[in-house]
Amino acid sequence: MYLLYNQTLNLFRGGTTRLVDEEDMLRIQDLDSPELEQVIDKRLAEQLREDVQLIEGVYDPFDAEAYRKGNLAPVFFGSAVNNFGVQELLDTFVELAPPPLHRETDTRVVAPEETKFSGFIFKIHANLDPKHRDRIAFLRICSGTFERNTFYYHVRSDKEMRFSNPTSFMAQSKNVIDEAFPGDVVGLYDSGNFKIGDTLTEGERMMYRGVPSFRPKFLKNSSIPTRSRANNSKRVSSSSLMRVWRNCLLR
Numbered sequence: 001m002y003l004l005y006n007q008t009l010n011l012f013r014g015g016t017t018r019l020v021d022e023e024d025m026l027r028i029q030d031l032d033s034p035e036l037e038q039v040i041d042k043r044l045a046e047q048l049r050e051d052v053q054l055i056e057g058v059y060d061p062f063d064a065e066a067y068r069k070g071n072l073a074p075v076f077f078g079s080a081v082n083n084f085g086v087q088e089l090l091d092t093f094v095e096l097a098p099p100p101l102h103r104e105t106d107t108r109v110v111a112p113e114e115t116k117f118s119g120f121i122f123k124i125h126a127n128l129d130p131k132h133r134d135r136i137a138f139l140r141i142c143s144g145t146f147e148r149n150t151f152y153y154h155v156r157s158d159k160e161m162r163f164s165n166p167t168s169f170m171a172q173s174k175n176v177i178d179e180a181f182p183g184d185v186v187g188l189y190d191s192g193n194f195k196i197g198d199t200l201t202e203g204e205r206m207m208y209r210g211v212p213s214f215r216p217k218f219l220k221n222s223s224i225p226t227r228s229r230a231n232n233s234k235r236v237s238s239s240s241l242m243r244v245w246r247n248c249l250l251r
Contacts, residue, residue, distance in 0.1 A: 001078070001085050002031075002052060005062055005092055009048075011039060012084055068098045080171070100183040103142050105199075105206040110143050112182035117144030117152065120208040121198040124190065136167070136187045137194040142208070146180040155199045155207055163188050 002009045011026040028036055031052060037045045066072040074092070078085020100112035110118055123138040139146075146152075151160045167174045167187040180186050188194070197211040 001088060002048065003088060003092070004052070004055065005074070009036070010088065064096055067096060100142070104209045106209060107206045110206075110208075112143050114143040115145075116202045116204070117146055118142050118199065118201045118204070118206070118208075119146065119186075120200070120211060121194050121196055122211060124194060124196060135190045135192070137190040137198075139186045139188055139200065141180055141182050141184050141186065143182055144202070146184070146186060148176075148178045152200045153203045154193070155201060155205055156195070157193065161193070161200070165189055 001012070007029070009028040009031065011028070026039060031045075031049050036048075040048075062074065063072060067074065074096075076085060076089045076092070078089060080086060102112070103110050119139045119141040121137045122140050124135065125138070126135045146166070148166055149162060149164055151162045153159075154161050165176050166180070167189075168177045168180070168184075169187060174187070177186065197208070199207045
């Protein structure tokens with residue numbers, strides 16, 4: 001795999017589905033190096049050089065600022081099943097991604113450099129584990145440091161909450177974490193206390209703005225026809241439809 005961004009070639013050992021170790025990867029910084037033809041066929045090495053030269057001649061150099069403005073989208077190729085190209089994607093994303101931004105609340109603008117913790121719930125997901133009827137609220141940290149087993153103020157309910165098992169997610173794996181920082185996303189096990197847009201702080205009363213909310217435009221009663229005449233009179237109320245609609249969003 002050749003990375004045009006930093007002009008490096010990574011060669012992997014095939015037939016592995018685990019995390020790639022350094023001994024499974026050979027990194028070549030210069031395509032003109034004789035080492036390249038020692039590990040791959042000479043014909044393939046020449047083809048690689050020609051392809052890279054053609055691409056670099058056709059496309060403009062990568063502009064990180066245009067990417068951060070949303071005017072440019074880098075493309076990565078790989079295989080998540082074989083863990084091929086995944087690490088390159090993650091490393092490049094960490095290098096290119098913009099730092100945490102200032103966020104607006106109903107009282108002021110919060111800077112990520114502030115020492116006091118604050119964050120908001122932007123997603124709620126149910127039944128992540130098929131064996132358990134769990135529900136996890138995803139918290140985006142906007143300022144300060146989030147710490148495990150620390151009481152934080154839930155602004156909407158005017159209550160303090162403590163989280164003993166905050167979780168980070170990476171693909172199918174999840175791990176309990178002790179702390180997290182601005183820009184991080186933390187999963188909080190929820191028993192129905194959270195709604196999308198809820199704000200957690202160290203005591204300050206404020207609510208983050210800009211969190212999208214979705215509400216139905218029309219509410220109507222509907223009937224479900226069945227073969228039994230006795231059941232034809234059963235109707236589904238708008239409140240029932242609202243519950244179904246809400247559960248679909250939370251999933």
